[in-house]
Amino acid sequence: MTRKPDLPTFLYWIMRVFLGGLFIFSGMHKLFDPLGFAKIIFNYQLTPHILINFAAVVMPFVELLCGLMLIFGVFRISALVTLEALLVFFTILIGINILRGLDFTCGCFSNSTEKTFLNQPIVSFIKNFVLLAIGGYLIKREKPLIKTRYSSH
Numbered sequence: 033m034t035r036k037p038d039l040p041t042f043l044y045w046i047m048r049v050f051l052g053g054l055f056i057f058s059g060m061h062k063l064f065d066p067l068g069f070a071k072i073i074f075n076y077q078l079t080p081h082i083l084i085n086f087a088a089v090v091m092p093f094v095e096l097l098c099g100l101m102l103i104f105g106v107f108r109i110s111a112l113v114t115l116e117a118l119l120v121f122f123t124i125l126i127g128i129n130i131l132r133g134l135d136f137t138c139g140c141f142s143n144s145t146e147k148t149f150l151n152q153p154i155v156s157f158i159k160n161f162v163l164l165a166i167g168g169y170l171i172k173r174e175k176p177l178i179k180t181r182y183s184s185h
Contacts, residue, residue, distance in 0.1 A: 044173055047166050052102035054163070055115055058141055059095030062088070072139030076125055094118070109174050116167045123160040126153055 062069040070088035073079050079087060094114065101111035122138070129136055130153050137147060138156035 047170060049103055051166055052099040055095045055099035059092040062092035069139060075136045076129060078125055112167050112171045116164060119160050119164050123157060126157045129153060130157060
């Protein structure tokens, strides 16, 4: 007996391409301007100085690679779990700085420190929860990596 998907398959694909594309876009601007991204990380005032440059160089590659993996369907669960972990991490950092009352921009889609609607901390905080929900749904839709006699698939 096969189970019916709770959302049409095309919507599942749209969500996968959307999330993957968003992280590709997010990683690209950071990849081409690691110094600008390092300044954004510094402005969070939560990262040890010794790790700022490392994070500014490595994180864009992780975002880009996971976005591509998600779109092309290679190691989808690994890509989704990694992206979800990044989203949780940055949601916590944004939340901490909102509570601290710091004036900062998230650095999600631009290295600019100029305030726009989309890089406002509270907007980024809410956006991350929406992206976490999308990623969580996609993980739930994936088939188990290993079939066991207890798997329902």
